[in-house]
């Protein structure tokens with residue numbers, strides 16, 4: 001496969017969506033629109049978007065932790081098969097808002113299902129496909145949650161609404177994943193002003209792929 005697979009991870013409110021929007025626009029200018037693909041998890045195709053609705057339905061507070069974990073993995077599987085692999089085969093740069101690291105951090109650590117067990121279950125979904133590069137936007141949970149409360153209070157999902165302690169466990173897990181996979185996962189300090197975060201992300205992408213930026 002000839003494309004480039006870049007995922008973006010981080011605690012809620014880290015700024016992934018804001019950063020990806022600019023990176024996508026800049027890359028489309030450089031490479032042309034058809035060569036760049038933005039996608040997100042859970043979602044990115046009509047089947048996974050339906051699973052997303054089940055996952056984030058406010059009524060589904062009684063969802064079992066493993067049901068939640070398996071639904072994220074099922075959405076991921078469909079997303080990989082119908083979007084990511086075809087995109088890579090066409091040589092596209094894929095900008096993916098969250099991927100398997102989110103399941104390890106949120107379900108494995110946040111929900112206490114076990115990071116290793118979530119990783120193992122996800123092997124059925126990803127079948128060895130990992131991003132070439134993962135941009136991890138790191139921000140303290142309090143800052144991320146404050147950003148959401150101040151700017152996006154009308155768009156909170158079931159997981160945004162978890163306790164601060166849940167979000168702290170998620171962040172710790174992301175930091176652990178970054179330490180264990182320093183070649184793939186690059187940490188960016190997302191508490192900086194947005195323009196500086198974007199500049200750091202561009203530099204990191206360029207360091208990995210010399211032909212980008």
Ligand SMILES: Nc1ncnc2c1ncn2[C@@H]1O[C@H](COP(=O)(O)OP(=O)(O)OP(=O)(O)O)[C@@H](O)[C@H]1O
Nearest residue numbers: 011012013014015016017018147151190192193194
């Ligand atoms: N570096 C930054 N400094 C200050 N505010 C920021 C920064 N980055 C993003 N924001 C603001 O924080 C809010 C959340 O940002 P954004 O939606 O991009 O985060 P996200 O990581 O995609 O969140 P989620 O994972 O919950 O979807 C937005 O209102 C955005 O304008």
Ligand SMILES: Cc1cn([C@H]2C[C@H](O)[C@@H](COP(=O)(O)O)O2)c(=O)[nH]c1=O
Nearest residue numbers: 012041042072098099102103106159160
């Ligand atoms: C892929 C994935 C996501 N989550 C959580 C993380 C966020 O709280 C939401 C997604 O919301 P966003 O605004 O689109 O970032 O879902 C998760 O718990 N497990 C996962 O695998």
